[in-house]
Amino acid sequence: MKTELTREKALELLREFNKESFHLEHALTVEGIMRYYAEQLGYKDEVDFWGLVGLLHDVDYEMYPDEHCVKAQSILADANAGEDLIHAVCSHGYGICVDIKPEHEMEKVLFTVDELSGLAGAAAKMRPSKSVMDMEVKSLKKKFKDKKFAAGCSRDVINQGAEMLGYDMNKVFEMTIDAMRSCEESVRNELEELNY
Template identity: 65%
Template sequence: MRTSALDRSQALALLKTYNEEPFHILHSLTVEGVMRWYAQDQGFADEAEYWGQVGLLHDIDFERWPDEHCRKAPELLKAGGAGDDMIYSVCSHAYGLCSDAEPVHQMEKILFAVDELTGLIGAAALMRPSKSVMDMEVSSLKKKFKDKKFAAGCSRDVIREGAERLGWTLDELFQRTIEAMRSCEAGVNAEMAGA
């Protein structure tokens, strides 16, 4: 079983040591919540804390060192008390882009798949009258996915590769990740409001 050497407050403090932009904090909190949901969904409930913290810390170095993404992270994570397993898992989300750490564990494959996708879903939610994922359907997300000009920074190729690594259709990945984002939206919003 994978467990974290950190508690959640330590992980959040570590993230905020190197990240101040609300956009980056929001993304990290969202991926944390999504990963916790997936831990339950995939039968790894006893690892939910670990999955969540990997999600929370996956972009720890991106705000300050975007050109050294996943190369600076190991140093920051180790100094913050993270173990080698967590460091590998964090770096695996950028496999083939700026990391050689291949996603192997189910958690790492999910993180790889949902990192870009949560950004796309978040951008699509902001276009809705509700500004929420609570009323989002897969069909409307698919239209945004096909529109390459919409949220152009979210790599469709990475999302497709992520679904393939999991052996899921895009529709399955979209549906599950929307549900995962629904599960944490209120909590993330409350935490951002209190930040």
């Protein structure tokens, strides 16, 4: 999988279209989660690519929420992103705002963890520690079942993604919490460096 974008360029692009710290934090978190999953699932030579897909997955969302995953295609093409990156980024909107189906395992992971990381992040902010470091699967499951909690995070999409991957929900919750633990500190540090 080849793409012409470096991480530095990808971050510049992300910041050009995203000014809210919340969106930057989400992008950096999903980048870290994707890198973790790549390592765990045996895609060690594609870790950077998986990370770029995570970093840029919502590049158009803040400025063009009504054209999410549609506008991203031209934004990324104008930045010389490869077709593989564009397809991967936009496939997480499958059945929601585009008909680009997640094909590769990485695309199915992104489809699943995008919404789940939002739910887990919201749950972490409610904890005394404000962290996923001491979060357990059972506490995230409880939040998942409470439809009123982080109502914007689609449980249907998370379920659909887990099904695509052939994972049971416990595995998805556990891996995603571990993935978020792996990058929580670096995300916080990078946001500070970027003055967010």
